[in-house]
Structures are given as structure tokens and as C-alpha cells.
Amino acid sequence: MKDLEEVAEAGLFRGLTVEQKTLLAALGRTIDLGRGEYLCRLGEEARDVFIVRSGLVELVLPVDVARKQHPVVVDELSIGETIGWSALAPPCKYTLDARAAAPQRSSRSTATSWRRSATPSRPWGGTSCATWWPRSDTGCASCTPCGCGS
Secondary structure, eight states, rough: HHHHHHHHSSSGGTOOHHHHHHHHTOOOOOEEEEEEOOEEETTSSSOOEEEEEEEEEEEEEEETTTTEEEEOOOOOOOOOOOOOGGGGGGTTTTEEEEEEESEEEEEEHHHHHHHOOOOOTTTTSSSGGTTTTTEEEEEEEEEEOOOOOO
16 A cells, blocks of 8 residues: 555646545556666657656657767656656657666556546546646547547
């Protein structure tokens, strides 16, 4: 239960009810990475959202210099911070590499599981999933339709 409570306190869930936080946190699975391993890579289809539970994650921009690629660290994220916001809104592509700066533990959730867990009776903010995903005339304009009807 302690693991679930830690994830539920992530900044991403600020403003949600305890019930909503608990449900979303329960959708995550713990992953462990060694130093230098990647959670996601720039340009990949963003399907997962990660919440840092321990260690440090570097956000890295690969830069080409003299025909050679060099990783440039542009930010560091620690406990309770979120990686992979790109999975929650179109075009659903990761915008940076994210790699473990040291042994690291995160909670990994698929954005699809979050969308599917939203219902009119259990909204994530406003009406259904509209708070996190832009709306279109046909409803939720997420990368993977959630079927929420909003």
C-alpha cells in the first residue's frame, strides 16, 4: 500500500480526489532501471507516462555536432515528477530522451489505461477525460480514442 500512496502523491495528480488518485496510481507498474538505461527516446510514439519513485532521471536532447551525436542534459527529474506528458495529448511523440542518471525506480502507466478508466461517473477533472486531452467535434481528441463520449 505504501507504494500506491507514494505514486498517488505525484504532482500530476494534484487536484484529484483521493479515490481518483488511488485508481490512477493503481494502473501503474513498477519498473527499475540501471544507470544509463532509457525510459523513452525522442520521437518515439508516446504510449506511457512515468512517475519517478526513486533516483534521478535526466531529460536529454541529442545534438548533432560534427556528424556525431552528443547527449545534452536539459533537465533532471526526481521523486514525484512526471515523464511522458506527451502520451496524454497529440501528437503523442516523446519530445526528449529520458534516461536514468543512477539506479532508478518509476511507476509506468499506459495513457490508454488512464483514458479507459475515465467514465462520466468517474471523471478526471472536468467532464470525463476532457481535462487532460483536447476536445474535438467528435469527442476526446487523444491519440487513442478513449470512448468517453466527451
